[in-house]
Amino acid sequence: MTSRFLQSRRSGRQNDGSWRLRGDHYAGHDYYDQSGYYCGFGGSWCWFNRDFFYLAQTNGYANVWCTVPVNEVVSFRGWDLNWQTLAEFRQELTFSSPFGGTNFGGRVATEQTLSPGTDSCYFDGSTYPPQVTLTGSNWTVAGDNTWEPDQIGWDPIVIIYYQQERAARNLPMPCESRIPQRMVISCGAYPQPFYKDHSNAAIIDFTQIAGEKAGQRIWKNFQ
Amino acid sequence: MTLHVVRLTLCVLALLLGLECTAAGQKTTTLSVDAARPVMNAVVTLEQRYGWIVTYEDPPYAYSEDLQDRTVVAGSKRRALAPKGGRLEVLGLPGSSESADPAALVNRVLDAHAASHAGERTFRVIRSSQMLHVVPMRLRDPEGEWKPIRPVLDAAVTIPQQSMTLQAFVDALSQQLTSTTGVPVATGVVPYHLFTETKVTIAASKEPARDVLVRALNASGARLSWLLLYDAFDRKYVLNIGPPGNPGLVVK
Numbered sequence: 001m002t003s004r005f006l007q008s009r010r011s012g013r014q015n016d017g018s019w020r021l022r023g024d025h026y027a028g029h030d031y032y033d034q035s036g037y038y039c040g041f042g043g044s045w046c047w048f049n050r051d052f053f054y055l056a057q058t059n060g061y062a063n064v065w066c067t068v069p070v071n072e073v074v075s076f077r078g079w080d081l082n083w084q085t086l087a088e089f090r091q092e093l094t095f096s097s098p099f100g101g102t103n104f105g106g107r108v109a110t111e112q113t114l115s116p117g118t119d120s121c122y123f124d125g126s127t128y129p130p131q132v133t134l135t136g137s138n139w140t141v142a143g144d145n146t147w148e149p150d151q152i153g154w155d156p157i158v159i160i161y162y163q164q165e166r167a168a169r170n171l172p173m174p175c176e177s178r179i180p181q182r183m184v185i186s187c188g189a190y191p192q193p194f195y196k197d198h199s200n201a202a203i204i205d206f207t208q209i210a211g212e213k214a215g216q217r218i219w220k221n222f223q
Numbered sequence: 224m225t226l227h228v229v230r231l232t233l234c235v236l237a238l239l240l241g242l243e244c245t246a247a248g249q250k251t252t253t254l255s256v257d258a259a260r261p262v263m264n265a266v267v268t269l270e271q272r273y274g275w276i277v278t279y280e281d282p283p284y285a286y287s288e289d290l291q292d293r294t295v296v297a298g299s300k301r302r303a304l305a306p307k308g309g310r311l312e313v314l315g316l317p318g319s320s321e322s323a324d325p326a327a328l329v330n331r332v333l334d335a336h337a338a339s340h341a342g343e344r345t346f347r348v349i350r351s352s353q354m355l356h357v358v359p360m361r362l363r364d365p366e367g368e369w370k371p372i373r374p375v376l377d378a379a380v381t382i383p384q385q386s387m388t389l390q391a392f393v394d395a396l397s398q399q400l401t402s403t404t405g406v407p408v409a410t411g412v413v414p415y416h417l418f419t420e421t422k423v424t425i426a427a428s429k430e431p432a433r434d435v436l437v438r439a440l441n442a443s444g445a446r447l448s449w450l451l452l453y454d455a456f457d458r459k460y461v462l463n464i465g466p467p468g469n470p471g472l473v474v475k
Contacts, residue, residue: 128452131471133469137416
């Protein structure tokens with residue numbers, strides 16, 4: 001482990017309160033040796049998301065602003081009670097360091113559209129526009145490092161429309177709206193670092209619908 | 224002379240990239256669409272290209288020649304009806320929003336649409352705060368006669384002052400439009416999380432529904448546009464709301 005922390009040292013605290021660090025960079029996550037230095041979560045080690053703190057070359061500089069989750073574990077929690085065509089997913093933020101976890105409670109997780117997705121339910125002339133972007137919703141992380149629910153699905157009137165219209169037009173089923181979801185997390189007054197990408201899908205078949213996130217596709221009957 | 228040479232060079236480069244050039248040397252582009260709702264695709268493309276908000280409202284298509292029936296399954300209870308649409312092309316669009324007059328540009332789209340429909344202009348543009356609205360003005364009735372029409376969102380609505388979610392507001396607006404106009408209006412696709420989490424305080428007294436809707440969307444703090452589309456089989460309108468410039472509808 002120690003061998004991964006070569007040639008790193010603190011360069012100094014910036015006027016904006018962040019630390020400026022210099023270190024080596026690895027194919028996975030970057031590590032910085034800053035023994036004895038505070039860097040945002042009270043420990044003496046920091047583990048930062050490599051994309052957000054990416055440096056163009058080794059021995060460059062990085063600004064250390066806040067801790068970033070290293071993963072987000074997704075689990076299905078049920079269907080929305082009011083709108084029973086929405087699958088609800090629960091997310092748990094995880095973090096690991098030689099000194100244990102950290103608490104993201106109170107921070108805000110926000111979704112972004114990584115790139116426009118695809119909507120194979122849409123056809124030219126449809127009464128409903130293609131769903132290829134996310135709305136940029138945000139959720140406050142709870143004290144147990146979870147945020148919820150991320151609701152994935154269609155309005156019932158849209159499901160019925162596509163079931164009937166695609167049947168009448170003899171168009172293939174199932175069809176789906178699939179959108180790449182990029183998650184970022186608040187970081188004080190600093191730009192929000194990215195921490196996880198997902199592929200979310202809302203699927204319609206003739207007699208069933210499904211919500212999908214993180215490879216978990218949950219079906220239910222609907223006709 | 225030097226300036227002309229520079230402009231000519233830029234034009235040659237632009238042409239190589241598939242763009243066009245005006246006499247003044249500015250880069251221009253062509254908007255070309257062949258779709259069931261070419262005007263809708265065109266205005267969404269303008270939203271995406273220039274960062275504007277241009278909403279769109281369908282005419283309530285009623286004449287069989289204005290519709291296409293794509294039903295292919297024998298015995299289907301539902302007829303797969305959609306606007307017949309067609310091709311629309313606008314040449315010489317400015318390369319950036321800086322040199323573009325939004326209303327003038329949208330009117331060029333509507334002129335181009337009229338030109339491809341025997342000169343019959345069916346849409347007009349309305350301005351409101353920070354938005355343009357493309358609305359229907361004429362339509363062929365079931366017998367094929369051209370008749371002036373009043374856009375659905377021109378209807379006056381009254382909403383007692385109250386704080387409610389955007390979802391509740393849009394549902395209430397749709398219900399009131401249905402009872403006022405006699406044409407069913409349903410809430411379509413909306414940003415669910417935003418609409419159920421965001422509260423707005425809205426009041427209206429015999430105000431055009433369009434103005435009230437603009438006010439509510441602006442109060443949300445999000446940049447939103449709408450597509451009010453007509454379902455010719457169910458004979459109802461569907462109010463879809465989302466971020467402007469839907470990439471799934473943008474054309475080259």
